[in-house]
Amino acid sequence: MRLRKRLQFHWQVLTGEEDTPFDEDIPAWIFSVMVHLALLAMLALFLRDPPPQDRPLELMTTIAESVPDEPPRDFFFSEVEREAIGSNGLQSTEMADAVAQIAAEFTEITEIEEITEPIVDLQWSEVVFRESQIEADLAIEETLNMAIQGSAGVGVTGTAGAIDRITQEIIDSLEQRETLVVWLLDQSESLSTQRSRIHDRLKRIYEELEYIESEGGLQFDAAEVAPLLSSVVSFGAKITEQIRPTAEVAELQKSVAGIEEDKSGVERVFTTVFQSAKKYKDYATGPDRRNVMFVLFTDEAGDDAAVMQDGMTMLDAAVEQCRKSQIRVFVVGAPSPFGRQQVEVKWVDPDPDYDQTPQWTMVRQGAESFLPERLKLAFSGQRRQEESLDSGFGPFALTRLAVETGGIYFSIHPNRNPEVLGVQLVNRNELSHLSSYIKYFFPAETMRRYRPDYVSGESYHRMLKDNAAKASLVRAATLSWTRPMESPQKIFPKKSEADLVASLSQAQQNAAKVLGGTLHAMLVELQRGEKDRPHIRRPRWQAGFDLAMGRALAAVVRAQGYNLMLAQARRGMKFQNPKNDTWVIRPSEMIVSGSSIAKQAARARDYLHRVIAQHPNTPWSLLAKRELETPLGWKWTETFTNVNPPPPPPQVSNNNQRSRPDDTVRMIERKQSRPPPRL
Numbered sequence: 001m002r003l004r005k006r007l008q009f010h011w012q013v014l015t016g017e018e019d020t021p022f023d024e025d026i027p028a029w030i031f032s033v034m035v036h037l038a039l040l041a042m043l044a045l046f047l048r049d050p051p052p053q054d055r056p057l058e059l060m061t062t063i064a065e066s067v068p069d070e071p072p073r074d075f076f077f078s079e080v081e082r083e084a085i086g087s088n089g090l091q092s093t094e095m096a097d098a099v100a101q102i103a104a105e106f107t108e109i110t111e112i113e114e115i116t117e118p119i120v121d122l123q124w125s126e127v128v129f130r131e132s133q134i135e136a137d138l139a140i141e142e143t144l145n146m147a148i149q150g151s152a153g154v155g156v157t158g159t160a161g162a163i164d165r166i167t168q169e170i171i172d173s174l175e176q177r178e179t180l181v182v183w184l185l186d187q188s189e190s191l192s193t194q195r196s197r198i199h200d201r202l203k204r205i206y207e208e209l210e211y212i213e214s215e216g217g218l219q220f221d222a223a224e225v226a227p228l229l230s231s232v233v234s235f236g237a238k239i240t241e242q243i244r245p246t247a248e249v250a251e252l253q254k255s256v257a258g259i260e261e262d263k264s265g266v267e268r269v270f271t272t273v274f275q276s277a278k279k280y281k282d283y284a285t286g287p288d289r290r291n292v293m294f295v296l297f298t299d300e301a302g303d304d305a306a307v308m309q310d311g312m313t314m315l316d317a318a319v320e321q322c323r324k325s326q327i328r329v330f331v332v333g334a335p336s337p338f339g340r341q342q343v344e345v346k347w348v349d350p351d352p353d354y355d356q357t358p359q360w361t362m363v364r365q366g367a368e369s370f371l372p373e374r375l376k377l378a379f380s381g382q383r384r385q386e387e388s389l390d391s392g393f394g395p396f397a398l399t400r401l402a403v404e405t406g407g408i409y410f411s412i413h414p415n416r417n418p419e420v421l422g423v424q425l426v427n428r429n430e431l432s433h434l435s436s437y438i439k440y441f442f443p444a445e446t447m448r449r450y451r452p453d454y455v456s457g458e459s460y461h462r463m464l465k466d467n468a469a470k471a472s473l474v475r476a477a478t479l480s481w482t483r484p485m486e487s488p489q490k491i492f493p494k495k496s497e498a499d500l501v502a503s504l505s506q507a508q509q510n511a512a513k514v515l516g517g518t519l520h521a522m523l524v525e526l527q528r529g530e531k532d533r534p535h536i537r538r539p540r541w542q543a544g545f546d547l548a549m550g551r552a553l554a555a556v557v558r559a560q561g562y563n564l565m566l567a568q569a570r571r572g573m574k575f576q577n578p579k580n581d582t583w584v585i586r587p588s589e590m591i592v593s594g595s596s597i598a599k600q601a602a603r604a605r606d607y608l609h610r611v612i613a614q615h616p617n618t619p620w621s622l623l624a625k626r627e628l629e630t631p632l633g634w635k636w637t638e639t640f641t642n643v644n645p646p647p648p649p650p651q652v653s654n655n656n657q658r659s660r661p662d663d664t665v666r667m668i669e670r671k672q673s674r675p676p677p678r679l
Helices: 002-015 026-047 159-174 189-214 249-257 269-279 281-285 314-324 396-404 444-450 457-466 468-477 497-516 518-535 539-570 595-614 619-629
Strands: 151-156 179-186 228-235 239-246 291-297 327-333 342-347 359-364 408-412 438-441 491-493 582-588 633-639
Touching (some): 159 189, 159 291, 159 327, 189 228, 189 249, 228 269, 239 249, 269 281, 269 291, 269 314, 281 291, 314 327, 314 396, 327 396, 468 539, 497 518, 497 539, 518 539, 539 582, 539 595, 539 619, 539 633, 595 619
Parallel strands (some): 151 408, 179 228, 327 408
Antiparallel strands (some): 582 633
């Protein structure tokens, strides 16, 4: 009792409450709890399973049949399936099983197969991809002379150099297990030269492999098994298997030589890869499995990357099917022009009976990024087609196909000189037949830092959502072509005061259209994302945004300054020399049209100089330098053009005799010319 009183006292002191857990009804409550616990313990004791009784251990013996030992093998392969291949190679659990069937069914390759889907002229910026299985940046070349699996761009001068590198890849594959190489060849006329070189190199490839095997470098499971099989598939408007997998070199060469040129201009690149992956998947996943490599030759970006079928793009379907079967895709193609979709290609009529004057035709070989990241902004005074720059990478869809399957994209151009350390300049007259006009090439080692984002469409848009500066750059770049001050009127003759004012007013209206149109929208869009520019870490996006902002500001400054200078002239100007009769407006380093325009000009120069300083020997720095070559301000000068000449004197007939027929200049008869075909 005394203990309960003391406990009640301490509880009241500590809590300040009069009621305590130790009041009069507590003993009954405790007794009830103890009774219930005792009942639960008794129930648990009676319901417990009896302990198992020990059973005698029985021993049984069987006589096993003897199995002959397997002969030693000099070549082994792992039975463990790789869950991920290519540059990602992170054993991702999202990788589909190698023997799984793709849900969407497509038409298999036939001997002659017609196009089943309509060919649509899609803009590359409209391509939308499904969620990729590779979300992170994929492998980047580690050294200048080595390209690892998943390489986005390896520059070589010609087809022979690419085939030599592919030969080494075949040897590396054979060191692991038997291999099937499927040669996917474009049937267009522009690939005729490359097909002939492939024909000549096939025999050399097998000779090199035979020599290596004879030296003990390669050893295989059984002599009757051909270590290397090859097949040839051609594509254009139709997809044709020219020869089934074989080890006969002569038959392979014959199949390549027999490929007919396709005049349609259609290139079903990704449909070909997808259908070929389904056709040859048993070689990659069957009981007698081999490594399977696709070697794709084309000089365009492909017409069917964005073609939808059963809810997938053909690019996504090709990537998914190749990854399921662990098929690596190596692409030998053309360099993509920097930030552009099309490039000029030189064509000379192969028939000497026709005019041999070079002609130029536009071919789709780009662009290198998923969405446009370069402004469509012409330079001041630019009149002809802009000169293309090398992006350092291949077309986005083809390069993504190579990267995500663990292959390599080889960028081929005959005028690229890898020995040039800085920027390489190429003139038009240096180009050979069927070569694209890339005026400037940039060092490969430098361009590796500016690799595009080879991610899915969803990941790309998520990246834009996370950074307003990137999103603003892409939105500004997708606007229509803008030619600020395209050949603006610079000469204003003063026949009369009214005539001069009318001429100045018309020029002002043209300048106002430029300012109030796409140019203004570009600048507003870029300024909206400028606050997130400090958060950009990748050099490609840094250079892209700074160049875009610098060029947009420069174009606006020139247009505003031009407009204000014309307004000044309309208010009246006097010639310093009374004999002069014409006003001429010229570019000037001085900004005399207002302090606000001068501030914008200073910002434009800051952005452009930053690009030059931080990104040397790149397309961005070259374009920034070119932008700064034209001053941002204007000034008025005067000259004499004799706008009001005196009337000419009357002509006096002197009865001159007409020239004789033999004095007429005889025209040299030219050969008939015909336009370039669809390349």
